[in-house]
Amino acid sequence: MAGMGAEQVADYMQGLGLKARQVSRVIGRASTTVKNRALLATADAIEAAQNQLVEANELDLQSGRDNGLDAAMLDRLALTPARIQGMLEGLRQVAALDDPIGAIRDMKFLPSGIQVGRMRVPLGVIGIIYESRPNVTVEAASLCLKSGNACILRGGSESIHSNRAIARCLAQGLAAAGLPAEVVQVVETTDRAAVGALITMPEFVDVIVPRGGKGLIERISRDARVPVIKHLDGICHVYVDDRADLDKAEAIAVNAKTHRYGVCNAMETLLVHESIAASFLPRVAKVYAEKQVELRGCAATCAILPEALVATEEDWSTEYLAPILSIRVVADMDAAIEHINTYSSQHTDAMVSEDFTRARRFLAEVDSSSVMINASTRFADGFEYGLGAEIGISTDKIHARGPVGLEGLTSEKYVVFGDGHIRQ
Amino acid sequence: MAGMGAEQVADYMQGLGLKARQVSRVIGRASTTVKNRALLATADAIEAAQNQLVEANELDLQSGRDNGLDAAMLDRLALTPARIQGMLEGLRQVAALDDPIGAIRDMKFLPSGIQVGRMRVPLGVIGIIYESRPNVTVEAASLCLKSGNACILRGGSESIHSNRAIARCLAQGLAAAGLPAEVVQVVETTDRAAVGALITMPEFVDVIVPRGGKGLIERISRDARVPVIKHLDGICHVYVDDRADLDKAEAIAVNAKTHRYGVCNAMETLLVHESIAASFLPRVAKVYAEKQVELRGCAATCAILPEALVATEEDWSTEYLAPILSIRVVADMDAAIEHINTYSSQHTDAMVSEDFTRARRFLAEVDSSSVMINASTRFADGFEYGLGAEIGISTDKIHARGPVGLEGLTSEKYVVFGDGHIRQ
Structure with missing residues (x-):
């Protein structure tokens, strides 16, 4: 993977995008039970694989130390027992949240006789770009999964071994629920060109959520060809x-x-x-x-x-x-x-x-x-506001504003019921 | 205006943007009564200025015929008595709609003791780009005004005289309600560079709504540096x-x-x-x-x-x-x-x-x-769905989906009430 050229990276990312788009229909219509089963089975898989996770993380920490990462970065990179415990709790909490998908609101009769309402639906495919914090891999995957979206996760390159180990647990969880492994895809290359490709595939990716420093988010917002849910500053x-x-x-x-x-x-x-x-x-x-x-x-x-x-x-x-x-x-x-x-x-x-x-x-x-x-x-926080989870805080006005929970990863379509009604 | 260079057009558009951003705060907090007064006074002004509107429109029609516009384009360009009547009715209907701004929903107590709800707010500044249909000038302005937004309207160059005449009526309506004229600004230059400038001023424009042919909308979507509410096709x-x-x-x-x-x-x-x-x-x-x-x-x-x-x-x-x-x-x-x-x-x-x-x-x-x-x-239409109005139909999933009425021109912010509450 490390030796890919720019063109190969683009091809690889297109492949991830195409697969994500394909399976987005499957996860989009998966029942609440199935999605929760995948979340809980992922928690079980992580619990069972704790030693492997710590070993993989140790590889990342070692090369982080060798490459002179500062103490704060090494701290965020570390998969401590407490952090693994937090991942398990997070998965179980997301499983316990109400499923937003399929909820119909404001269904009412109109003068023509048709009934019109709005049904909550997944966005489709979500790309998440974040720093070397392996616990974010689980958090982001769980929110996308529960909201019926396929996702492509691109964590910082320093956490690649940890992320691969977590990806195996997620794949086990999805398999246990009978869902395709491609519902959650972790980008396997550390090449920076992968980010550029991910944010410029509107045919495969519906929205990008960048999490990290202001510089990263500004760069992504500037170059993205896809809507971005973001906040830059908290002044x-x-x-x-x-x-x-x-x-x-x-x-x-x-x-x-x-x-x-x-x-x-x-x-x-x-x-x-x-x-x-x-x-x-x-x-x-x-x-x-x-x-x-x-x-x-x-x-x-x-x-x-x-x-x-x-x-x-x-x-x-x-x-x-x-x-x-x-x-x-x-x-x-x-x-x-x-x-x-x-x-x-x-x-x-x-x-x-x-x-x-x-x-x-x-x-x-x-x-x-x-x-x-x-x-x-x-x-100002998704948990404090009762959203039950938070993928980030948006300071934009379009789509999602403020703390973004599951609802921010969804959209609404109109549903119309008639009895053979035609327009006069 | 006709003789402006590209740089002058950019400066001119920046000027419109800056003014729109400034007055967006004024219209954003205007009361329902004031906004409705502006809408109804605009209708009165248009009714009183019918002859001038028809004369201005005749100039557009004449140069349209000289420049070989086809019959369909000339038809859309024409301000017939029926179409002027439609504009008046439209203004009065929008005045009669519920004001979406300031509505607070889902206000509830949370375990920490704070109350959290969501308040509907304007987007800020809306740029609307459309073809040579002068009645759209009134329709777009009325929806932006009622939803508390400032707007910059860029109609097709063939309708410039009609649009200027309508702009004078809108200015009268705004003045009658004590609102600044810059709440609705009609782009006065027919230079195509104005569109390019309008869609690349994220500091001044919050969203672009293009209305017209697929080619126009594709071009705008590709080049915009601002979110676009659009639909391309209806298959x-x-x-x-x-x-x-x-x-x-x-x-x-x-x-x-x-x-x-x-x-x-x-x-x-x-x-x-x-x-x-x-x-x-x-x-x-x-x-x-x-x-x-x-x-x-x-x-x-x-x-x-x-x-x-x-x-x-x-x-x-x-x-x-x-x-x-x-x-x-x-x-x-x-x-x-x-x-x-x-x-x-x-x-x-x-x-x-x-x-x-x-x-x-x-x-x-x-x-x-x-x-x-x-x-x-x-x-599938805003009126048939009971939205009372329609600025367009969105086939995107982000922000607005389906027929877009007043609500699509708004956002929501969180409001939090406490009694000296602090986070533990």
């Missing part, structure tokens, strides 16, 4: 209104920033109404100081908090993913909304306020995939 | 099962083909179960003969209908848009589904059958944007 805001309950505001401002730093739904900029800035900023800054969060403020902020660095224009559009927070004092809610609609990445933005009319306006006027009142941005 | 099928009520089958087969020929939801291929072909085909062929529909059949069809021409492989994937019908005799429903999933353009496909279990399977297994049992494919 999330919390606006503390002058009608806020300052205890709630403090709890939310601290949680949104410090609960976890490296996540897309962490707050990066805190906006504070000018009339409460002098009272609120010092108390919250005290907590940030304890947690060693670096503060970068506008002039008004720095006047109140001498320890804060001066924020530059660039700070307002930076996703720190680190213990750094930018702070801006604003004249009122309108100025906060204006700031958010200018600098936000349209991921998640929150207001803390007890004012009903302002809450109503904030919800309507902030143009982000999640808009919150009196809650931490950290809640 | 629709009716399958007559051996368990069909043949009276219903005849009515549907005749209606689906002959009600109108040049429409995307007309049947192009009739599939007939082999065990009823000998009884069904002669009776339906008799009606087609009366209506002078040319028949092109498979070998089995030609054996039953000597008057039928021999269908080639190409016939199965041809959208005739004409009094021509291809006919194929199939072994059973599975063969019919196989044929449909191979050759259909995924627009609309119907089965005629009294069999419950087969109906259930046909609905699940035919992968088209509308799937029908015992009804004519001609029903």
Whole structure:
């Protein structure tokens, strides 16, 4: 595989695409029972193959160390017992979720006498491109399978041995349910040209879900000839209104920033109404100081908090993913909304306020995939929203927006019932 | 305008895009009352300006005749009194539709204590590209306005005078409601480069809706850097099962083909179960003969209908848009589904059958944007489906599928309510 030329890679990927397209009809009409059986049998196969998985993973870790991967990458690459346990739980949880496929909604009679409704259906073939995190292979495969889609999985090249071992478990699970092995295909070549091919086969692939760094996702979005479900940035805001309950505001401002730093739904900029800035900023800054969060403020902020660095224009559009927070004092809610609609990445933005009319306006006027009142941005997550699973968070407006669960991997078709009805 | 160079056209379009993006926030939060006022005031303005509209249209018709436009194009270009009346009715109907924006669904409490729901929001800025049909200017503008979107309208260059006159009426309507004129912008240059610019400004335009011939739509889809809501072909099928009520089958087969020929939801291929072909085909062929529909059949069809021409492989994937019908005799429903999933353009496909279990399977297994049992494919239409309006029919699976009404021009964001909730 390693020695393929660009043309061979393209041929190989076309082959995967064609097979995926063919079996997509089979998985698309598979019953809930059959799909769940495949998920549970995959869990059993992984449980039985734990030693082989760890061995295969050790090969990846070894060459990762040899190739100088950093500690964070090696950590994501590792299949620890806890992570394998997480894979098993994930599979069983997805099996327990409601099957979205075939659900018919809004079926109603129309004046012509026909009945019209909408039936949920799979998208068809989903291509998933991700970094060297072998547990994502299982997670992505399980969500595609449950939503009736065939998938082609392209994980980072550093995880190739682990992914092949996992692919064997998935194949066993599919076989146990009588489903074709090609329902889940793991790309076997580490050649980068495979990604280029995968994202330019609209005849075989219906949607691409990239998961990883911003650079990867930008490149894929730019070059794809297929729709992409993606988010690039999480530049999330919390606006503390002058009608806020300052205890709630403090709890939310601290949680949104410090609960976890490296996540897309962490707050990066805190906006504070000018009339409460002098009272609120010092108390919250005290907590940030304890947690060693670096503060970068506008002039008004720095006047109140001498320890804060001066924020530059660039700070307002930076996703720190680190213990750094930018702070801006604003004249009122309108100025906060204006700031958010200018600098936000349209991921998640929150207001803390007890004012009903302002809450109503904030919800309507902030143009982000999640808009919150009196809650931490950290809640923006498929599990917290009750979706039961999450393939990613979309900051686009087309198709899926916000946390994307099984429903985001589906579409709806119209179904029409008549009794010989014809159009007059 | 006519003398602009390519760079000037690009600058001009960027200017339209920037203005559209700016005012999209204003129209996005406009109340239902304000939007309806703009729609009704536009109708009044058009009614008052009928003579000017006809005069402007006469300029277009005159140069159309001078430039040798064919009769069909001149017909679509003409603003007849009936068509102006249709524009007024359309505006008033759209004003009467429910406002989709701001609707919140599925708001529920989750175990963490937060409430999560989904709020319907505008897409932002919509670019519409269409042929020289000035009434589409009003129709497209009204749907974008009601759904809270700013729009940039690029009609065919032959209708430029008519479109400018209509744009003045739209500006009056917007002004009467206190809305900025840039909510609806009509592209003032006839330069073709304007289309290229419009479809490659993802920073300003959220979605493109092309309406027109297949060539135009293919070109736009290929070159766009923005999502496109489109349909290319309407290769629709009716399958007559051996368990069909043949009276219903005849009515549907005749209606689906002959009600109108040049429409995307007309049947192009009739599939007939082999065990009823000998009884069904002669009776339906008799009606087609009366209506002078040319028949092109498979070998089995030609054996039953000597008057039928021999269908080639190409016939199965041809959208005739004409009094021509291809006919194929199939072994059973599975063969019919196989044929449909191979050759259909995924627009609309119907089965005629009294069999419950087969109906259930046909609905699940035919992968088209509308799937029908015992009804004519001609029903695939936004008005017939009760959407109240239609911007087009999508044969894609991402975002909108099937007839696209106001909802297809919107998205949903998550709204989250808490009481100071933080993530544990």
